[in-house]
Amino acid sequence: MEQSMQADAERIRIVDVQVLSHDWYLLKKTTFDFRRNDGNWQRQSRETYDRGNGATILLYNLAQRSVILTRQFRFPAYVNGHDGFLIETAAGLLDNATPEQRIKTEVEEETGYRVQRVQKVFEAFMSPGSVTEKLFFFVAEYDPASKIGNGGGVEAEGEDIEVLELPFAESLAMMARGEIADGKTIMLLQYAALHLFAD
DSSP states (O other): OHHHHHHHHTTEEEEEEEEEEESSSEEEEEEEEEEOTTSOEEEEEEEEEEOOOEEEEEEEETTTTEEEEEEEEOHHHHTTTSOSEEEEOEEEEOTTSOHHHHHHHHHHHHHSBOOSOOEEEEEEESOTTTBOOEEEEEEEEOOGGGBOSOOOOOGGGTOOOEEEEEEHHHHHHHHHTTSOOOHHHHHHHHHIIIIISOO
16 A cells, blocks of 8 residues: 555656635645656646545434434535535534544534544545545434533534434435435435444
8 A cells, every 4th residue: 555655646746836715724726747647747737625624423313213413504505506504414624633522522512412432434535626625424323311402503603503303214315305415414324324224
């Protein structure tokens, strides 16, 4: 693996990096030379949006066959023709915490549920053509005693989050109807169908 990574590194030569914006997060334009599979070098440029890495979690209850999701307004979805109110799994940026630490904090802030144990199931780049973010995916069991607050997110960060407890079967139906259209949520619901709620 190390030899493969070294070989890949020899295929890329950074020529120039320009910061286009560093307001909300960091947008850069990078010019680089890329050695193609035929051995020829090709000059390319790409813009990358760096917002840090993040984590997301699906809370589930096997006995009730239910899951906890959230609904919140997402402006980028709104400007792309959606009403902007996406149903999602709880999530947040790492902000220098470990994925496990961050997701425990985020799920409590957003949903009001406190979980002691979380299970990492995979990690993935969500939009590798332009966004640097890697997302760490978790699942955790919850029960009524896990609820220690109302959730809703942090108002100072612009969050106004609705907490949804749904039958798992209904969450899958909502996904099929297009009512759940968030990628990370779809991935975790499909994981749950295969590994958590499989009969």
